[in-house]
Amino acid sequence: VFELNRLPHPATVRGVRLAVASAGIRKAGRTDLCLIDIAPDSTVAGVFTQNVFCAAPVIVARDHLQDSQPRLLVINSGNANAGTGQIGLQDARDVCAAAGRILGCSERAVLPFSTGVIGQRLSAAKIVAALPQAISDLAHERWEEAARAIMTTDTTPKCFSVEVVCSGRRYTVTGIAKGAGMIKPNMATMLAFIATDAAIARPALEGLVKAVSDRSFNRITIDGDTSTNDSCMVIATGQTAPTERLTETHADWAGVSAAILDVAAQLARAIVRDGEGATKLVTIDVRGGTTVDDCLKAAYAVAESPLVKTALFASDPNWGRILAAVGRSGVPGLQMSALAISFDDYPIIQAGEPVAGYDEAISAKIMARDEFSIGIQIGAGAAQASVLTCDFSLEYVRINAEYRS
Amino acid sequence: VFELNRLPHPATVRGVRLAVASAGIRKAGRTDLCLIDIAPDSTVAGVFTQNVFCAAPVIVARDHLQDSQPRLLVINSGNANAGTGQIGLQDARDVCAAAGRILGCSERAVLPFSTGVIGQRLSAAKIVAALPQAISDLAHERWEEAARAIMTTDTTPKCFSVEVVCSGRRYTVTGIAKGAGMIKPNMATMLAFIATDAAIARPALEGLVKAVSDRSFNRITIDGDTSTNDSCMVIATGQTAPTERLTETHADWAGVSAAILDVAAQLARAIVRDGEGATKLVTIDVRGGTTVDDCLKAAYAVAESPLVKTALFASDPNWGRILAAVGRSGVPGLQMSALAISFDDYPIIQAGEPVAGYDEAISAKIMARDEFSIGIQIGAGAAQASVLTCDFSLEYVRINAEYRS
Numbered sequence: 001v002f003e004l005n006r007l008p009h010p011a012t013v014r015g016v017r018l019a020v021a022s023a024g025i026r027k028a029g030r031t032d033l034c035l036i037d038i039a040p041d042s043t044v045a046g047v048f049t050q051n052v053f054c055a056a057p058v059i060v061a062r063d064h065l066q067d068s069q070p071r072l073l074v075i076n077s078g079n080a081n082a083g084t085g086q087i088g089l090q091d092a093r094d095v096c097a098a099a100g101r102i103l104g105c106s107e108r109a110v111l112p113f114s115t116g117v118i119g120q121r122l123s124a125a126k127i128v129a130a131l132p133q134a135i136s137d138l139a140h141e142r143w144e145e146a147a148r149a150i151m152t153t154d155t156t157p158k159c160f161s162v163e164v165v166c167s168g169r170r171y172t173v174t175g176i177a178k179g180a181g182m183i184k185p186n187m188a189t190m191l192a193f194i195a196t197d198a199a200i201a202r203p204a205l206e207g208l209v210k211a212v213s214d215r216s217f218n219r220i221t222i223d224g225d226t227s228t229n230d231s232c233m234v235i236a237t238g239q240t241a242p243t244e245r246l247t248e249t250h251a252d253w254a255g256v257s258a259a260i261l262d263v264a265a266q267l268a269r270a271i272v273r274d275g276e277g278a279t280k281l282v283t284i285d286v287r288g289g290t291t292v293d294d295c296l297k298a299a300y301a302v303a304e305s306p307l308v309k310t311a312l313f314a315s316d317p318n319w320g321r322i323l324a325a326v327g328r329s330g331v332p333g334l335q336m337s338a339l340a341i342s343f344d345d346y347p348i349i350q351a352g353e354p355v356a357g358y359d360e361a362i363s364a365k366i367m368a369r370d371e372f373s374i375g376i377q378i379g380a381g382a383a384q385a386s387v388l389t390c391d392f393s394l395e396y397v398r399i400n401a402e403y404r405s
Numbered sequence: 406v407f408e409l410n411r412l413p414h415p416a417t418v419r420g421v422r423l424a425v426a427s428a429g430i431r432k433a434g435r436t437d438l439c440l441i442d443i444a445p446d447s448t449v450a451g452v453f454t455q456n457v458f459c460a461a462p463v464i465v466a467r468d469h470l471q472d473s474q475p476r477l478l479v480i481n482s483g484n485a486n487a488g489t490g491q492i493g494l495q496d497a498r499d500v501c502a503a504a505g506r507i508l509g510c511s512e513r514a515v516l517p518f519s520t521g522v523i524g525q526r527l528s529a530a531k532i533v534a535a536l537p538q539a540i541s542d543l544a545h546e547r548w549e550e551a552a553r554a555i556m557t558t559d560t561t562p563k564c565f566s567v568e569v570v571c572s573g574r575r576y577t578v579t580g581i582a583k584g585a586g587m588i589k590p591n592m593a594t595m596l597a598f599i600a601t602d603a604a605i606a607r608p609a610l611e612g613l614v615k616a617v618s619d620r621s622f623n624r625i626t627i628d629g630d631t632s633t634n635d636s637c638m639v640i641a642t643g644q645t646a647p648t649e650r651l652t653e654t655h656a657d658w659a660g661v662s663a664a665i666l667d668v669a670a671q672l673a674r675a676i677v678r679d680g681e682g683a684t685k686l687v688t689i690d691v692r693g694g695t696t697v698d699d700c701l702k703a704a705y706a707v708a709e710s711p712l713v714k715t716a717l718f719a720s721d722p723n724w725g726r727i728l729a730a731v732g733r734s735g736v737p738g739l740q741m742s743a744l745a746i747s748f749d750d751y752p753i754i755q756a757g758e759p760v761a762g763y764d765e766a767i768s769a770k771i772m773a774r775d776e777f778s779i780g781i782q783i784g785a786g787a788a789q790a791s792v793l794t795c796d797f798s799l800e801y802v803r804i805n806a807e808y809r810s
Contacts, residue, residue, distance in 0.1 A: 052739040053732030083728045085758035118725020119759070182712060182729060223711040225726070226733035306628040306711065306797070307587060310805035320523020321630070323488045324587060327458030328631035334457040353490035354524070392711070394802045400715035401799075 002166040002255030004262060010143040011161035011172050013195040015039035015237025018142035020149040023130040025123060026078030026116060033130055034149040036073040036193060037138045042237040043245070044070045045205040046111075047213050049185075049230035055082030056122075057112040058229060060092040068108040072099055073233065074127065075191065077150050077178070081114040081122040082228040091124040098128040102135055115178060115191050115229050116152055147176040150191055153276050153399055154180045160266040166255035171198045171240055173256075175263040177232075179271035181400065183222035184304070185213070185230050192217060192232040194263055198256045199238025201245040208257055209234045216264035219296075220388045222275035223396075224304040234260060272388045277396030282312055283373035285386040288338065294331045295385035298378050301329035302389075309392035317363030319348050326376060333379065340377035343367065407571040407660030409667060415548035416566035416577050418600040420444035420642025423547035425554040428535040430528060431483030431521060438535055439554040441478040441598060442543045447642040448650070449475045450610040451516075452618050454590075454635035460487030461527075462517040463634060465497040473513040477504050478638065479532065480596065482555050482583070486519040486527040487633040496529040503533040507540055520583060520596050520634050521557055552581040555596055558681050558804055559585045565671040571660035576603045576645055578661075580668040584676035586805065588627035589709070590618070590635050597622060597637040599668055603661045604643025606650040613662055614639045621669035624701075625793045627680035628801075629709040639665060677793045682801030687717055688778035690791040693743065699736045700790035703783050706734035707794075714797035722768030724753050731781060738784065745782035748772065 017037040025032045038044060046065055048058050064070070074095055081088050096110035103109075114122060147157035161174040175194030200208070213232050238245065246253050273281045284303045289295035302308055305325040311318040319341055327334065336352040343366040347355045366372050373386075422442040430437045443449060451470055453463045469475070479500055486493050501515035508514075519527060552562035566579040580599030605613070618637050643650065651658055678686045689708045694700035707713055710730040716723040724746055732739065741757040748771040752760045771777050778791075 051729060051732040053728050053741050053744065080725065083725050083754065083759070117723070118729060119723075182726075184733075225710050225712050225729060228725075228729045228732060305630050306801075307630050307805055310802050313802065314806035316806065318522070318524070320485070320488050320633075321587075323458050324456060324523060324630060324633045327456040327633060328589075336458050339458065349488070354488070392802060394799050394806075396711075397715050397718065397797060397799045397802055400712055401719035401721065 002164050004162060004164045004255065004259055007161040007163055010159045011174050012140040013172050013174050013237060014197045014239035015042055016195045016235060017138040017140050018146045019134045019137040019139065020142065020145045021130045021134040023076065023126045025076055025126055030078065031149045032076055032078045033127060033134060034075040034146045035134050035138065038070055038072065038235055039237050039239065042235055043200055043202045043205050044233060044235050045202065045209045046231060046233040047209055049227055051226050051228045053083065053228055055080050055114060055229045056084055056088035056092045057081055057114045058231060059089060060096065061111040061113060061231065064108045064111055068106060070111050071103060071105050071109040073111050073113060073193065074099055075113040075150055076127060077152050078116040079114060079120060079122045080116045080118045080229050083119040084121055087121060091122045094124040095127050099131055102131060113191055113231055115150060118228060143174055143176060150176065150178045152178065154178050154274055156274055158267050158270040160263050162259045162262050164255040164259035166252035169241060169252060171196055171256050171259060173259040173263045175267050177267035177271060179222065180274050181223060181276045182225045182227040183220065183271060183275065184224045184226050185217040185220065192267055194260060195235040195237065196256065196260060197237050197240045199241055199245040200236035201247045204247040205234060205236055208260065212261045212264045215261060216268040219386065220268050220272045221300060221303050222272060222390055269388060272390050275390035276399045277393040278390030279313060279393055280370045280391050282389050283386050284389060285373050286376045286378060287384045288377045288379040288381050289331065289383040290381040292383045292385045295383050296387065297331050298326050298329045298376060299385055299387040301325045302374065302376065303387045306392055312367065312391035313393045315364055315367040317343065317360055317367055322374060326378065331378060338379045342375040344372050407569050407663065409567060409569045409660065409664055412566040412568055415564045416568065416579050417545040418577050418579050418642060419602045419644035420447055421600045421640060422543040422545050423551045424539045424542040424544065425547060425550045426535045426539040428481065428531045430481055430531055435483065436554045437481055437483045438532060438539060439480040439551045440539050440543060441551065443475055443640055444642050444644065447640055448605055448607045448610050449638060449640050450607065450614045451636060451638040452614055454632055456631050456633045458488065458633055460485050460519060460634045461489055461493035461497045462486050462519045463636060464494060465501065466516040466518060466636065469513045469516050473511060475516050476508060476510045476514040478516050478518060478598065479504055480518040480555055481532060482557050483521040484519060484525060484527045485521045485523045485634050488524040489526055492526060496527045499529040500532050504536055507536060518596055518636055520555060523633060548579055548581060555581065555583045557583060559583050559679050561679055563672050563675040565668050567664045567667050569660045569664035571657035574646060574657060576601055576661050576664060578664040578668045580672050582672040582676055584627065585679050586628060586681045587630045587632040588625065588676060588680065589629045589631045590622040590625065597672055599665060600640040600642065601661065601665060602642050602645040604646055604650040605641035606652045609652040610639060610641055613665065617666045617669045620666060621673040624791065625673050625677045626705060626708050627677060627795055674793060677795050680795035681804045682798040683795035684798055685717060685796050686776045687794050688791050689794060690778050691781045691783060692789045693782045693784040693786050694736065694788040695786040697788045697790045700788050701792065702736050703731050703734045703781060704790055704792040706730045707779065707781065708792045711797055717772065717796035718798045720769055720772040722748065722765055722772055727779060731783065736783060743784045747780040749777050
């Protein structure tokens with residue numbers, strides 16, 4: 001039994017301090033560096049992109065996380081340090097080493113993260129030059145500034161806080177994330193950082209970050225492109241009840257893990273809501289599959305179809321595009337006679353036949369909402385899965401045809 | 406040994422007559438009906454969409470083709486007769502029955518094809534009303550008119566003729582096709598009809614249509630959306646040498662099959678060239694895979710990535726998007742150290758490292774061409790495969806956000 005409350009403003013997390021700086025990585029004057037300082041005795045776990053050609057910072061952070069106690073996360077926007085070869089790895093390590101020298105810790109206690117353009121060398125020197133001042137600026141209250149510093153094509157910062165009370169103990173969870181393109185996370189999304197003042201044992205935290213990602217960031221798509229830099233980190237500082245570290249059997253586990261999932265789900269939703277050029281957020285809810293994977297396969301086929309996404313943009317109830325996407329999704333055993341499609345709860349197709357008296361004007365009205373759901377029944381199975389997506393607008397093309405210029 | 410010539414104008418094929426008409430299916434006055442009349446003793450083979458929710462005419466045509474000698478193909482644009490349930494099947498059969506009555510043949514000798522909007526009832530009555538006049542208009546010279554009649558969002562008709570001379574015998578192959586959206590054919594593209602005056606045995610023709618489709622229509626993508634209506638038919642009238650039907654062992658097989666493939670490849674290329682909103686045609690050429698399927702998997706990941714396609718539109722050599730797409734493609738055994746990327750023959754990445762002295766201005770110049778190729782080396786394997794794609798433009802979104810209105 002626990003009580004979970006979403007907070008209206010970002011809440012500080014005891015044991016976590018943040019700072020931002022303008023390192024001039026891509027454009028002078030742009031806030032493009034973010035530090036997250038983690039108190040000793042915290043536990044940290046993360047998941048990273050499954051893209052084979054992952055970025056240099058992903059390789060380095062994953063390596064450092066194996067055997068060290070992270071003290072500092074160094075995050076830059078403006079340059080992904082991906083596709084940069086051996087020199088890119090060296091650049092990421094140089095940043096860690098410089099931060100370690102200032103803090104008096106091992107370079108392996110520093111984890112690097114990057115987001116931005118792929119294929120251009122990251123200037124480690126610019127980041128290193130900005131580190132001393134930034135480290136002296138570290139403070140508990142800078143969550144919103146941090147959320148702004150990691151933005152690329154995002155139009156709004158993404159920062160959410162949740163408070164959960166379990167058996168009289170109060171825990172805080174605050175997280176930040178950034179989108180807004182190359183978003184079809186596979187294990188984690190492009191840069192999300194969540195912290196709690198709960199104490200959580202490292203193995204339990206590792207299981208939790210994976211489970212939470214699978215139910216939040218790994219269920220969204222903007223353009224179907226899994227980034228080279230996706231990383232999601234969860235930090236548990238233990239400053240609430242440092243003497244006992246939670247595991248799955250603890251009485252507070254349900255409340256704390258629900259709070260972390262809630263923050264992750266809010267961040268994931270905010271990323272799609274702010275998808276490049278997106279004008280609406282659409283839930284693709286697939287039921288009746290034999291397995292969750294089958295449901296996801298059908299859901300992603302619809303969620304990523306350019307024809308469906310442009311129809312969403314136009315609020316055009318051209319549901320034939322949905323039917324066609326499910327039909328090509330490759331889910332085994334699909335049968336037209338089992339297919340049902342609805343917009344919110346308004347039925348369009350049932351048992352494979354157009355519903356008598358169907359009124360296209362009602363569908364168009366539902367699609368004009370800025371959030372709605374497409375329900376798809378693909379069979380008589382018990383599995384269900386849903387995916388969040390957005391529309392493809394003229395602005396999407398404009399943004400991505402002009403992103404680098 | 407054979408001599409193959411591409412002809413500058415559509416050539417008639419002895420044994421094939423065509424007609425077009427305005428049946429008023431979607432818009433009054435639009436030419437939206439096309440008939441292809443096939444002389445007795447021809448052989449006909451076809452491949453159809455693998456989309457599970459295939460259209461009513463696909464179900465009927467596939468069924469009729471099993472045991473009958475096709476005499477007439479009836480093709481309408483403006484309405485796909487897909488997602489229309491049992492009544493849609495009846496509408497398709499009603500058209501076949503009406504044509505059979507006029508021609509004095511079985512309804513099973515008539516094959517229906519439809520293209521256009523999904524999910525709206527097709528007016529069989531309008532087509533039936535237009536049939537008598539159209540049938541009396543049948544003529545050998547109407548290939549180009551036929552190509553125009555089957556267009557939907559296409560901006561140009563697609564019609565190609567090839568002549569091949571084998572051991573003194575002259576064969577003609579003429580084909581028509583239409584695109585230009587919901588194009589990622591799986592077994593065949595949305596409506597292609599190819600005819601030759603060669604005589605070809607039915608089993609050999611069935612193998613040929615599949616092999617030809619796999620090497621032409623099944624290697625193109627515009628939007629990754631496999632249509633519900635894809636159909637490719639090859640007609641062999643045998644009016645050149647009717648007494649001997651070609652099979653794979655005949656001396657003329659190589660020449661005739663090369664001619665049919667050449668027409669199919671020209672049609673497939675023309676479909677991508679005319680892709681919705683497309684401004685350029687790009688070949689994604691993947692080498693070094695263990696299998697052709699692995700190469701295709703990587704090629705389609707790049708060819709369908711919205712981020713890659715918007716960069717193509719902008720002529721922006723943002724090759725990181727290509728690297729990211731290959732990295733998420735799911736091809737087993739990918740290693741950064743084996744990756745190479747080039748634009749036409751200009752190298753960008755070799756052995757996983759950025760090429761020294763790389764000049765982005767040269768890449769931008771190549772991308773500004775209206776046709777170019779992206780070469781991707783994914784390993785040391787012997788397999789190769791290429792896919793044709795196009796860019797994603799502002800016009801693409803405009804067309805698909807407004808298509809039905």
